[in-house]
Amino acid sequence: MKIDFKIEHIDPIGQGVFKEEAAVTFIKKTLPGEVGVADVFSKKKGVQFAVLTEVTAPSADRKTPDCPHYAQCNGCDYQHTTYEKEVEFKKNALKRHMFKFPEIDVTFHKAKRRLGYRNRIQLHYDKKKRVLGLMNYKNEIVPVPDCKIIDPSVAYELRAIYTNNAWLRLVEKEPAKGHLELYSKDNNLGGHNVKVSVNRPYANGGFTQVNSEMNEKLRHWVEKKAAELIPHKAVVYDLFGGNGNLSVKFRNPTLVVDKYRTTPQPSGHQKFYSLDLYDPNAIKKLIALKAEGYPRPNWLIIDPPRSGLKNLNEFLNEFKPDGFIFIACEATSFTRDTLGILNNYELKSVEIFDLFPSTQHFETIGIFTRRPNNA
Numbered sequence: 201m202k203i204d205f206k207i208e209h210i211d212p213i214g215q216g217v218f219k220e221e222a223a224v225t226f227i228k229k230t231l232p233g234e235v236g237v238a239d240v241f242s243k244k245k246g247v248q249f250a251v252l253t254e255v256t257a258p259s260a261d262r263k264t265p266d267c268p269h270y271a272q273c274n275g276c277d278y279q280h281t282t283y284e285k286e287v288e289f290k291k292n293a294l295k296r297h298m299f300k301f302p303e304i305d306v307t308f309h310k311a312k313r314r315l316g317y318r319n320r321i322q323l324h325y326d327k328k329k330r331v332l333g334l335m336n337y338k339n340e341i342v343p344v345p346d347c348k349i350i351d352p353s354v355a356y357e358l359r360a361i362y363t364n365n366a367w368l369r370l371v372e373k374e375p376a377k378g379h380l381e382l383y384s385k386d387n388n389l390g391g392h393n394v395k396v397s398v399n400r401p402y403a404n405g406g407f408t409q410v411n412s413e414m415n416e417k418l419r420h421w422v423e424k425k426a427a428e429l430i431p432h433k434a435v436v437y438d439l440f441g442g443n444g445n446l447s448v449k450f451r452n453p454t455l456v457v458d459k460y461r462t463t464p465q466p467s468g469h470q471k472f473y474s475l476d477l478y479d480p481n482a483i484k485k486l487i488a489l490k491a492e493g494y495p496r497p498n499w500l501i502i503d504p505p506r507s508g509l510k511n512l513n514e515f516l517n518e519f520k521p522d523g524f525i526f527i528a529c530e531a532t533s534f535t536r537d538t539l540g541i542l543n544n545y546e547l548k549s550v551e552i553f554d555l556f557p558s559t560q561h562f563e564t565i566g567i568f569t570r571r572p573n574n575a
Contacts, residue, residue: 201240203250207232212293212531214277214560223248228337229271229280231259241337251337261285266315267348275334276349276558283314283557290562294552297531300539306550309421311414311557315348318410321358322381322402325371332367332380349558353384357394374398408445411555415445418553418563422446422501422525425567429523434498437486437519439477439509444470446501446527455494457486477509483518500524508533513541523569534564546571 207216207230216230218238227238227250235257238250252271255262265271265279278286291306298304311317324341325332333343345362347355361367361382370380378399409415423446430436430452438447441456453469459476471494475485490496500521502509506529509515516524523545528534538547545568553563 202253203238203240205230205236205238205250207234210289210292212296214289214293222246225250227252228274228277230255231261231281231285233257234259234262249337268346269334269342269344272336272342273334273344273347274336275344275347277560279558283310286314286557287554290552290554290560293560294531294550294562294564297535298550301535301542301547304547304550306552309414309417309551309553311411311554313413314557316351316355317413317557318350319354319408319412320381320383320410321347321350321354322379324379325367325377327368327371327374327376330365330368332362350382351384353394354382357382357384357396361396370396370398409555411557414553414555418527418555418565419446419448421551421553422527422565423449425525426450426452426499426501429567429569430499434522435495436499436501437497438470438501438503439515440502440504442503444472446503452499453495455489455497477504483514487518498522501527503527504529504533506530506533508537510537512537516541516544521570523567526566526568528564528566529561531562531564534566538566538568541568544571545569 203225205218205225205227208219209217209232211217211226215226215228218225218227223246225248229252234255236255237253239253240248240250242249261281263281267276267279270276270279287308287310291308294306323332324335326341331341331343333341336342345359347358350358361370371378380396380398382394382396384394432451434452436447436450436452436454438444438454438456440458441447442458442460444456447454447456447470450469456470456472457475457477459474475482497519498521502524508528508530526534526538548567548569551565553565555563
């Protein structure tokens with residue numbers, strides 16, 4: 201069903217919002233004030249979703265996307281506008297998520313590059329239809345041989361597997377439908393360090409942040425804040441710490457806790473403990489470490505997956521740290537997990553690190569310190 205629209209504002213996940221008496225319509229890849237035509241593909245209870253078909257009155261902030269696949273692919277959300285507007289939309293999105301929090305300024309750390317940064321891409325395939333790519337709004341596979349968001353090494357390998365449908369040989373003995381992943385730990389032009397895995401878990405080559413430049417910027421920022429805030433001999437637990445990326449240069453004795461596949465080479469101050477922090481008995485297992493000579497933490501670094509840490513309050517009630525740095529992949533999980541602890545902990549600062557430019561996603565980081573009456 202085709203509808204005429206005029207966009208009122210952009211919602212927290214980058215969709216344009218058009219309101220009329222009968223329904224509220226969400227339309228991706230539109231901008232405030234734009235007028236045009238969209239095609240509704242989903243509707244229920246006064247809410248509907250539509251795909252943009254034509255902009256008849258474009259915003260002055262609209263630009264031509266750099267990626268030829270942008271109109272069909274769901275991988276990116278903001279290539280139709282400038283990076284400055286993307287930054288504005290993301291800051292506004294976080295502020296809307298945090299409407300129940302005390303008012304606080306948000307500091308935005310921009311990405312160096314809007315394109316050519318992502319070191320990993322997961323593609324869907326269908327052997328019968330002989331198609332490989334990313335999903336569109338209808339969950340149809342869209343070929344993306346010239347994807348612009350991935351780094352040069354991955355882009356080189358991507359073009360190679362699309363040439364003459366070379367990817368079909370990679371899935372010859374695989375199920376009719378599935379996925380493959382291209383993954384690089386370095387940004388080396390030529391694809392020499394790119395691995396291809398087929399129907400394996402995401403980040404099969406070992407998890408790292410998809411934006412190595414911004415990850416390094418985040419790591420330096422956390423290191424600097426830790427040096428400013430955490431006393432020299434204070435014990436730090438780096439929860440969901442993976443290979444110890446964020447705390448590798450801390451001066452403090454640090455226990456890195458995560459459910460990782462292999463134990464990294466420890467630095468002088470780091471120890472590693474393998475534990476699924478979503479295990480119902482995770483806190484009890486951390487408490488039991490005291491008997492093994494592990495001191496209780498004075499500070500926490502918490503960097504959970506996208507689902508967040510719903511029982512954050514239980515960790516804080518048990519360990520009563522002087523403070524913690526919370527790093528969230530989703531603004532929704534950041535606000536959900538930390539809102540309930542504000543009686544005991546004060547939110548000192550909020551930062552956005554744009555690890556995912558051109559998309560709706562960003563990292564939200566909050567520094568919290570224990571209130572004096574809760575010592």
